[in-house]
Amino acid sequence: MSPIMTGTVVKSTGSWYEVHTEGGETLSCRLKGIFRLEESKDTNPVTVGDRVTIDNEDGDWMIVEIAERTNYIVRSSPKHKHARQIIASNLDQCLLIVTMASPRTSTGFIDRFLLTAEAYHIPTHIVFNKQDILDPKGIKKQEYVSGIYKNIGYPVYFTSTHTGEGTDQVMELLKDKTTLIVGHSGVGKSSLLNKLDPALNLRTLAVSKMTGKGMHTTTFAEMHYTSFGGRIIDTPGVREFGLMAFLPEEISHYYVEMRKYIPLCKFNNCMHDNEPGCAVKQAYLDDKISEERYINYLTIMADYKANYKHWEE
Template identity: 55%
Template sequence: MNALVYKSTGSWYVVKNENGEFFNARIKGKLKIDNITSTNPVAVGDIVDVDQEDTEDGDMVITNIHDRKNYITRQSPHNKHQHHIIASNLDQSLLFATLKDPKTSQGFIDRFLVASEAYHVPAIIVFNKSDLYKKKELDKFEELKFIYERNGYKVLSMSLAQHTGIDEVKDLLKNKTTLLSGHSGVGKSSFINIVFPELLLKTQNVSDWSGKGLHTTTFAEMFDLPISGKIIDTPGLREFALMDIEKNELSHYFPEMRALVNECRFNNCMHIDEPGCAVKQAVEEGKISADRYVSYVNILGTIDTKKW
């Protein structure tokens, strides 16, 4: 039978079948996963085939993964040669960021946006804790909002403490499968608990199904929303190292650079020190944010040219 993966613990998975029933399941044998060397062969959001083993225990086993519409992956924090698939089959990604307590760096934001672009997942940025912002942070928010919105990204401001901006974010989730991501402490879990308090009980129930002594905050988990739609809550990310992005294609994942790459003098322009570079000229003219260009250069410097 077909089922949808709601939680992955690395060994056991919580899946939901077409009748709305939840089961524990494990992997049987080696599964074909699009030639990806991954630390988690089955990801939250995957559609899988599940069968019951003809054994005394009668365990449910995952025998096949259906083709993914898309996914977001990053470098495994434990093995730089392997992927860690964060989630699959997404309609959009929503990055929670903060300008204070804790401060989300623009470099982290840009890495997340590059991953979303590379894997064809529309991205939204939500700056939380706006109640803490003083003039410095308010000015920075307006600057970032301008930078990202002119490049096609939706940018929102929200304060859970003052209950402002929440409905606008909530409306974006209707009828969508949305990945929620961000550093620890930016308010992802608080947002879920405030807007969908009924999910608190469901969180406990899922833990009962799949717990086996595992910490519930360690793994990504999907929830059905009462407003119709699904959210995938992820553990707080300390860093976001990219995978499978070539140096010569990185600029294509910056929309403002992608629009200009054909105007550079050289087809293989890396936009660093080449003459006749349209991207560098746009930076000098203020048409491309200098901070975004710095992010591009920094990310370029971390891309390993080796093939694995």
């Protein structure tokens, strides 16, 4: 009888996969060729978080089955614009790490990520890190930006991995959940996880003094089982969340504060730009939708039009 087992993919390098079995072992596995053909629009057929069945074939562990995903986070592949890269699957929540210090996160980046998470119904919490090095301008900016997201219902947290400020609250949030950690390179994703569970001992590196950018220290997404209970997926910093697989008319539905105005627009195919009788634009003009969010929405829509011309055919 062949030794079939089930487990969770905790790391994927593209050519091999680490699977954490139900028995508590971590095994290096390869993937049966058949899966590569099946889902050709994904650059990675298996992702961290996938529940898989593995089998031993001639001494090698092979992934022979992938269970249906409850959800996942994708982005367009940085290398091939029209291919999807699945970042992780089977998530309870996402933690978006941002900072108004260096490297500063833009609201455009935040909005693109939130859009993706909303599309897959994954709750997201926003962590403003590096409290200890904010200058007065950064503090003001942070008040403004965090206010935007708090107002529309996203929980916000303020942390410093250096002083420990706010990290207990984050630990509470992660307990007994599977959480994806995302954000630009250098915002302190791995540092935060080290602070919460020092045994993880993840590699971290200072941001470049020259460019103010992170060094892309974490190179593969990896799920860690924490000592406080809960599984966290540390990921490599992303520069941009290229969106895809949405229809342009869907996008406003993933803007949580726009939803209630959409049915009030005069035209039911309204894109909420310059159409007459647009309730969304009116809400923006009445200060019920933040200017940042609305402008980012228009930018995202313009991007879509530029990148996905086939929609207009």
